[in-house]
Amino acid sequence: MLKGIGSLMIIISTSLLGILISSKYNIRLKEIRKLRFSLQMLETEIVYSSTPIPYACYNVGLKSDNIWKKFFMTVSENLTERKFYSMEEAWEQAIVSNLKDSSLKDIDKELLRSFGKILGKSDIEDQKKHFKLFYTQLEQHEKMAEEEKKNNEKMYKTMGFLLGAAILIILV
Amino acid sequence: MDYKKPLDEIFDFLPPNIKRLLKNNIHLYSISAEEIRLRLNKPLIIIGSDSDYFVDSNGCFIHEIENAYLTTKEDIKNATEIIQNFSAYSFGEELKNGYITIPGGHRIGISGRTIVENGYIKSIKDIAFINYRIAKEIIGAADKAIDYIITPTSSIYNTLIISPPQCGKTTLLRDIVRQLSNGIKSKNIKGFKIGLVDERSEIAACFFGEPRNDVGIRTDVLDACPKSQGIFLLIRSMSPDIIATDEIGKAEDADALMEGANAGVKVIATMHGSDIEDLYKKIELKKLHSNYFERIIVLGRSEGVGTIEKIYDKEGKLLFKYLGQEV
Numbered sequence: 122m123l124k125g126i127g128s129l130m131i132i133i134s135t136s137l138l139g140i141l142i143s144s145k146y147n148i149r150l151k152e153i154r155k156l157r158f159s160l161q162m163l164e165t166e167i168v169y170s171s172t173p174i175p176y177a178c179y180n181v182g183l184k185s186d187n188i189w190k191k192f193f194m195t196v197s198e199n200l201t202e203r204k205f206y207s208m209e210e211a212w213e214q215a216i217v218s219n220l221k222d223s224s225l226k227d228i229d230k231e232l233l234r235s236f237g238k239i240l241g242k243s244d245i246e247d248q249k250k251h252f253k254l255f256y257t258q259l260e261q262h263e264k265m266a267e268e269e270k271k272n273n274e275k276m277y278k279t280m281g282f283l284l285g286a287a288i289l290i291i292l293v
Numbered sequence: 294m295d296y297k298k299p300l301d302e303i304f305d306f307l308p309p310n311i312k313r314l315l316k317n318n319i320h321l322y323s324i325s326a327e328e329i330r331l332r333l334n335k336p337l338i339i340i341g342s343d344s345d346y347f348v349d350s351n352g353c354f355i356h357e358i359e360n361a362y363l364t365t366k367e368d369i370k371n372a373t374e375i376i377q378n379f380s381a382y383s384f385g386e387e388l389k390n391g392y393i394t395i396p397g398g399h400r401i402g403i404s405g406r407t408i409v410e411n412g413y414i415k416s417i418k419d420i421a422f423i424n425y426r427i428a429k430e431i432i433g434a435a436d437k438a439i440d441y442i443i444t445p446t447s448s449i450y451n452t453l454i455i456s457p458p459q460c461g462k463t464t465l466l467r468d469i470v471r472q473l474s475n476g477i478k479s480k481n482i483k484g485f486k487i488g489l490v491d492e493r494s495e496i497a498a499c500f501f502g503e504p505r506n507d508v509g510i511r512t513d514v515l516d517a518c519p520k521s522q523g524i525f526l527l528i529r530s531m532s533p534d535i536i537a538t539d540e541i542g543k544a545e546d547a548d549a550l551m552e553g554a555n556a557g558v559k560v561i562a563t564m565h566g567s568d569i570e571d572l573y574k575k576i577e578l579k580k581l582h583s584n585y586f587e588r589i590i591v592l593g594r595s596e597g598v599g600t601i602e603k604i605y606d607k608e609g610k611l612l613f614k615y616l617g618q619e620v
Contacts, residue, residue, distance in 0.1 A: 174378065206374065206375060208374060241380045242381055243382065244416070
């Protein structure tokens, strides 16, 4: 009886471990998708109402959630409170302080970082082009994330279960 | 007269190094600073009401160039980003004119390399020269002028204020508007409804629609609107007794002002120039030459900024000349 409960617990915990690891891939995909929504809102603010970046980021922050809420609010705060005196630095600091616990990969952050260098620096037509380019690049990342999710999610889940099973076989 | 406006709003738009030098710097107030000038790799210069100063690295105001703080490339870069509010796209139109108005009505002028398209300035890039012009709201600046504007029947004359830059045109206009709008009890003048077309956001210094400067209780402000269109709009929509506007000079402005006169509205306007001849020389304002303006006030700096040098009537006859005596 006790043996049964013990082995069940082992199986459950390793399976959960597998699910935990695999969920990272799912979260990354979600974060990328949400970034795209937020940036679409930012584009609207910029292109259709030429709202200056500090206000635009604030508005986007209000409507976004989780990490992107924090991210855009930080950008806005950095600029309006003059914590930084250039867009690039304000953006960079927001990435460093808000995205370290996210599931985004370094290449995702790098893409976002490069976007911060051109955001707000040119006229509306030009900004539109940059947004368009960014969406295309982000789509690539999204596809990669999806691919990885598909491949790895199942693998880690199965591995978690199998690990538990293996421990059991060794122990018993 | 009292200097009401603090300089705090300007500090928010200075690059960090220069802000550090000037913020809470008592000298800035004691010389009653008018301009802060940044030029790439040249000394930072503060222009006071009677002299200009360099600033050393401790924030002291000095006359010797040796220890003067030099404006760095970084300062200019930061200042450029800040004054555009980090958003080049939302300031296209204002960059074309070479200046940006910030909260408080201060104007930041910029100069650099222009981008020209079809013979018109499209934008300015490689900004290397920046001029922070400090707007001063001086309550009571119009005390003297107002007596010449009022007609015996308690109406007002169409008035033009002519002055070179930096002599207090806008300040005078703002205070005239404030006093006429509130009404002056001691002189038995009732308040007028005033439509203020504030194309450069300098007179009322609106921030999200609300005037930051005191322009009176019966004043409607049309902010950031081209003068000629704004005058038509206000006449139709707000039924003003008086239209006030800054810096006329285009042919459309003249058309709009004529239209105003036909509608029975009085006009108070300002113009760049040094004397009444400059009005007659302006071809664009030809329609306004003959007797349109019934009072012409010329400003100068004989006794500091905002000295009223001369006042003419509509025939060009002197009513007042500085020296203290009336003609």
